Amino acid sequence: MASMSFFDAVHRLWAETMAGFWRGGDLGSLLGAVNHDQQLKRRFVEDPGAVLAERGVRLPEGITLKVLENTSTTLHLVLPPLVTLDESTEAAK
Amino acid sequence: MRANPLRAAITRACTDAAFRSRLIADPKAALAEEGLTVPEGVEVVVHEPQDDALMIVLPAQNEAQLQARETIPPEGPVAGVPTGLTLTWCERELTAVGRIDSATAPALRQALTRYFGDMWLNLADVTYLSSAGIAALLAAHKHLADHQSTLFLVNVPDPVRNVLDLVGLSDAFEILEPVSPYIVPATFGYPIV
Numbered sequence: 001m002a003s004m005s006f007f008d009a010v011h012r013l014w015a016e017t018m019a020g021f022w023r024g025g026d027l028g029s030l031l032g033a034v035n036h037d038q039q040l041k042r043r044f045v046e047d048p049g050a051v052l053a054e055r056g057v058r059l060p061e062g063i064t065l066k067v068l069e070n071t072s073t074t075l076h077l078v079l080p081p082l083v084t085l086d087e088s089t090e091a092a093k
Numbered sequence: 094m095r096a097n098p099l100r101a102a103i104t105r106a107c108t109d110a111a112f113r114s115r116l117i118a119d120p121k122a123a124l125a126e127e128g129l130t131v132p133e134g135v136e137v138v139v140h141e142p143q144d145d146a147l148m149i150v151l152p153a154q155n156e157a158q159l160q161a162r163e164t165i166p167p168e169g170p171v172a173g174v175p176t177g178l179t180l181t182w183c184e185r186e187l188t189a190v191g192r193i194d195s196a197t198a199p200a201l202r203q204a205l206t207r208y209f210g211d212m213w214l215n216l217a218d219v220t221y222l223s224s225a226g227i228a229a230l231l232a233a234h235k236h237l238a239d240h241q242s243t244l245f246l247v248n249v250p251d252p253v254r255n256v257l258d259l260v261g262l263s264d265a266f267e268i269l270e271p272v273s274p275y276i277v278p279a280t281f282g283y284p285i286v
Contacts (some may be wrong), residue, residue, distance in 0.1 A: 004096075004097060004098060004129070006129060006130060006131055006132055006135065007132075009097050009098055009099040009100075009129055010099065010152075010153075011152075011243070012097050012099075012100075012267070012269065013097060013099045013100055013103075014152045015211065015213070015243070015245050015267070015269060016097065016100060016269050016270065018185075018213065019186070019213050019215075019245065019247040019248075019269060019270075028184065029184060031149075031151075032184035032185065034151060035151075035152070036165060036210070041151065044151075045151070048149075059147070062145060063145060063146065063147060064145065064146045064147070065146065065147045065148075065149065066146050066147065066148045066149070067148075067149050067150075067151060068138075068140070068148060068149065068150045068151070069150070069151045069153070070150060070151065070152055070153040071153050072135075072153055073134055073135050073136060074135070074136050074137075074138060075131075075135065075136070075137045075138070076138050076140060076148075076150045077099075077103065077116075077120070077137065077138070077139045077140065077150075078140045078142065078148045078150060079103065079106050079107075079113065079116070079117075079139060079140065079141055079142060080103070080106075080107050080142065081107075081142050082106075082107060082108070082110060082113060083107050083108050084110070
């Protein structure tokens, strides 16, 4: 089996994430809208808080939103938290 | 179904601390371990999650789709689908419920070939796929490919997968499993509940 090209992998990761995310409520529909509205996208990158407020999406107290944009030469990856399965977490169960 | 090396790397970075460190220090070398070659001139920036900030990554603009002026389906149920199948759009995802047979396949084909831009077809509740259904999927696949777009099949149930396997078409379609909510941050930051 041929290995997947870099751009295919990036496109697919996006597709895999969006599958099931479209129905993710306000944020899902905002991300959908951003994909086909260039002006909204610019504003979302520059001032995400304002766009969220317009759409009635509320973030938890003390949390800010950062919007990163991939380009044809830059890929951003945000890692999930590291899971550590040590004895203390086992004992806590 | 082809495994996505990028997804594999992110998943591994959740539990393998040494790999995670390598991914942050030298993303290209770490991704190469998972069989992914980052092209010359492309920079990969790896972000650690932060306690006080959510990070959302937007995909790069697909210039080809933009020039082709991608079209967006209207939200909600598709009208005029024969009994036995219901079709509902939610953003770019079309959810099919019921049987895709010679009576209902034309409606599916019409729904998917009326628009373009990447589309997701959710087949979780499809109980039957006939040869007419396969023809409809192929027509949609070709229509979107002609517009530099992709048809993704999501949540393909076993009976449907078996049919696609039997006719040797599993690899013709982009079949994908949604990522678990846990690795959603990899692309979009944390889901906001």
